Amino acid sequence: MKFTKGHGTGNDFVILPDPDGALDLTPELVAAICDRRRGLGGDGVLRVVRAAKHPDGAALAGDAEWFMDYWNSDGSFAEMCGNGARVFVRFLLDSGLATPIHGVLPVATRAGLVRARLDGEDIAVEMRRPRLYATSTAALGALTLPGTAVDVGNPHLVCPLPAGLELTGLDLTRAPGFDPTIFPSGVNVEFTADGEPLDGVDGHVLMRVYERGSAETLSCGTGACAVAAVALRDIARETGTIAVDVPGGRLTVTLTDNSCWLSGPALLTATGTLTLPTP
Numbered sequence: 001m002k003f004t005k006g007h008g009t010g011n012d013f014v015i016l017p018d019p020d021g022a023l024d025l026t027p028e029l030v031a032a033i034c035d036r037r038r039g040l041g042g043d044g045v046l047r048v049v050r051a052a053k054h055p056d057g058a059a060l061a062g063d064a065e066w067f068m069d070y071w072n073s074d075g076s077f078a079e080m081c082g083n084g085a086r087v088f089v090r091f092l093l094d095s096g097l098a099t100p101i102h103g104v105l106p107v108a109t110r111a112g113l114v115r116a117r118l119d120g121e122d123i124a125v126e127m128r129r130p131r132l133y134a135t136s137t138a139a140l141g142a143l144t145l146p147g148t149a150v151d152v153g154n155p156h157l158v159c160p161l162p163a164g165l166e167l168t169g170l171d172l173t174r175a176p177g178f179d180p181t182i183f184p185s186g187v188n189v190e191f192t193a194d195g196e197p198l199d200g201v202d203g204h205v206l207m208r209v210y211e212r213g214s215a216e217t218l219s220c221g222t223g224a225c226a227v228a229a230v231a232l233r234d235i236a237r238e239t240g241t242i243a244v245d246v247p248g249g250r251l252t253v254t255l256t257d258n259s260c261w262l263s264g265p266a267l268l269t270a271t272g273t274l275t276l277p278t279p
């Protein structure tokens with residue numbers, strides 16, 4: 001099986017081109033591919049399949065040729081992956097599978113249609129506006145941290161650290177505890193701190209994330225969107241641009257009245273033939 005490896009700010013993916021949906025991808029196979037010692041290694045898998053050929057993409061086949069079939073590294077599905085969408089688009093462009101029309105390339109996802117654009121060397125995707133819908137808490141060892149529940153197509157809990165706690169000091173080797181009544185399907189948990197003021201943006205936030213289905217990652221695009229929405233709310237703004245620094249680099253999120261743009265680097269790093277690992 002042919003594969004390509006790529007990443008967006010260190011959030012890395014194994015890309016499997018499967019235009020006609022012929023591949024029998026299972027949770028066990030995805031977990032084996034993403035195993036960093038016995039497989040290729042990755043935070044997730046992006047299967048590149050024609051929207052018309054995938055049951056979750058068929059309804060959007062009239063709007064987008066390609067469906068991003070995203071899987072977390074433990075073999076679970078997620079509705080959306082912001083960095084994955086940007087890397088997916090890089091793959092479509094570099095492999096000649098798609099060409100933007102009037103600068104825009106639509107992609108079907110489980111969370112609906114996203115629209116991608118080139119942003120200089122970077123790739124930006126337009127997603128739905130994050131929806132802040134509840135307060136909740138995350139438990140990390142002996143700490144209980146209050147936070148805001150945010151729907152970005154997938155679920156997030158954004159927890160700003162109180163004064164005196166450093167992001168670098170958090171132990172994210174284990175999943176934070178959360179309230180399953182608010183997050184019945186699990187949650188991605190972002191921990192944040194204020195960054196130094198930066199020119200050209202309305203705010204600057206530092207973030208670490210523990211992702212549902214992938215553990216701690218170097219970056220999470222939808223997480224950055226959730227964090228930006230909370231940062232704007234905290235300065236009493238509905239719209240604006242927030243720089244979000246993750247361990248793997250910088251993402252820029254712009255909220256408009258009716259959408260959310262996520263921009264940052266998206267790179268392809270390797271291509272080859274995968275001998276399917278036996279789970």
Ligand SMILES: N[C@@H](CCC[C@H](N)C(=O)O)C(=O)O
Pocket residue numbers: 011072077078079080081082083084154155188211212213214217219220221222223
């Ligand atoms: N890293 C992704 C999010 C991937 C999905 C997430 N782990 C979930 O289960 O919701 C991103 O860049 O958004």
